[in-house]
Amino acid sequence: MFPNAAQYGQSAPVETSLIELALYGTVALIGAIFFLTILAIITLPLFFGAMYLMELVIRGFQNLVDPVGKYAKLAGLVFRSLRRNLLRTALTYIALFVLTGMLTMLYGVITTIGKMTTDQENSQLVIMSEKFGIPSMMKPGYAANLKGLMRDKLPKEMQPADIDQNFMTWSFVGGTLDPAKMTQENSLFLFALDPDAVTNGMMKEQGLNPEDLGEDGWAEMMRIIDLVKQDKRNIVVGADRLEKIGKKVGDEMKLFGTNYKDIEFECKIVGAFPPGSRMGMNAAMRFDYLIAKLDDYRARTGKDHPVADRCLNLVWVRMPNKAAYQQLAAVVAEPSSFSNPATKMETFSAAIGSFLEPFKDIFWGLKVLIMPAIVVIMCLVIGITITIGVRERWTEMAVMKVMGFQPWQIMTMIVSEAMLIGTFGGMLSTWAVYFLPMAIRSITKAIGVKFAFFDTFHSPWEIVLYGPLLGILVGLIGSALPAWNARKVKVSEVFATVA
């Protein structure tokens, strides 16, 4: 769902229509609610189990000396009140679970975007692209030019230790199996690059790194890269794309260039990017194969291919620090460096930031309107449940007051009920959203299958804390009004015949 630099270079996001976006949003929302509701129902026994366990512990405390024993007895009353109407408690739990889950997902999206668009101080991945053109199309010689500028115009300490090791070029190649009728099922999007870029960690942001792939996955990737190095025509295709086009590792195929017209690539698939990973739907080929094909074209037709002079789309450089990047950006911006076309340099995070620029209002709305609205709805849900519960027990609370229970004691009881549901709802929901993908990952890893969604879904760890805290807060706010009302029960009115 996040842009990769391919989209960034390939098409302008502004073209995504708002209606389309709203449609995707609605489908995602319904899907999330459905998924969370199922999860809530599945975890219902866990919820009641946890409550029962806690009640057992409290019951154990009841046998201790006072005042512990005494307060444990009063706390026991809270649990029993919640058990009194199991259906209502269950429905409240489900509602809170779903709402917390939605909040968690939104939080995950927003923090991930925040992280991606925040510049890292050290080791900056920066991108050079065409300044005005979208998609960015630069002269192939720009790569060597840039290397030269880095060597000559930057002080030694601002240069990467080894420029070649921290440098990557990207060319975007579209290919189809059937040039007559191009469909999703017969076409491919390929990054043309130097295979060493993967080994050097320059493809880190595309998920090709030991952390995302795991140790075994990374070793496998190195093996595949070795294969790619053996023959120009060897390519790697994302597993999801392979499935879509009905091919498998080992197959050979002829790809007709779509943005490189009249060029045919004879490819052999020697490996696959993991399903569900950022490269899952894409493919990668060797840059020198593209160049070789462009040379063929000239030999064949006697003239340059129309795009040959614009076959470099992006250049990636890893700079040692922010100051070095800024210095390089200044050099690149000078007209004497690159003029036709002019280029610009920005950090990867800034690139994503500018990609997301048109969606800024939506993210702002999510953060400032939707997320608080969900919290308000959570408070209302608790408020309604507790209000009904208080109404039902109006006389009982009056009776307790008759016995001498103080208004604050009654209030504490009511608020505790709300906080208990809130805490468990918030806790189980965020924990499920956090730990379930983890559990599924380890299970699928153990039995050796891959599950695209769960391989990439990582929530920020802090939700594990925020969930219960949110539950406590929502319980507190939601029950404030009914608890205040319960506190004010006028005993004499409850028992008199008020005409």
Next chain:
Amino acid sequence: MSAIVEVRDLYKSFSRGDEKIDVLMDLTLDVQEGEFLALMGPSGSGKTTLLNLIAGLDSPTEGTIRVGDQIISEKSESELARWRTRNVGFVFQFYNLLPVLTAYENVELPLLLLQLSKAQRKKQVENALSLVGLGDRMTHRPGQLSGGQCQRVGIARAIVTDPTIVVCDEPTGALDAKSANDALNLLGLLRSELGKTILMVTHDPHAAERAQRIVQLEKGRLVGGNPLPALARLN
């Protein structure tokens, strides 16, 4: 012998919107320690209101109420709450037990507000429940008990703190004849064996007969009967 409840020049009105409703007017009443008093009168005459005032559930508009050595008409709401725990046992028409608690726990509830040891609490609950003849039903919930049994649990709960007065608002109102009779026997027993002071509101003349004295309330005033207890009737 001094009165344990002393009501002097009591006046109580409620205001509903702009309207002021006088419920009790110029009412004076004494109840002797160990007396079983029945309060009768037509519906709406203010019986419950009077009982609530004496039990410290509400404060009078004017006048004073003394119970034991405390002038309760001067107490604040939270002082009254604390006072009630020790000094008032309340028996309701509809028992008003907490349905989620067992008989034992229902009776124990008011004791949780007092500084008692666990053993002492247990002893008092068991005593109260066996006194009302439910020593074998301690773990039952109200839903598992008959109306008569529930009311006996209610009575046990009312006396478990050993209160100064026991007030009952139509304690037999929801019971069949036999259960009502049992409950009344029990109240009589409380007075004769334990020397409890009992104030009972009732519509039922048979129930009122069990009391030593009956006072009639009509439109907020005591009518007929002597507001001061006749010593002779006490024995």
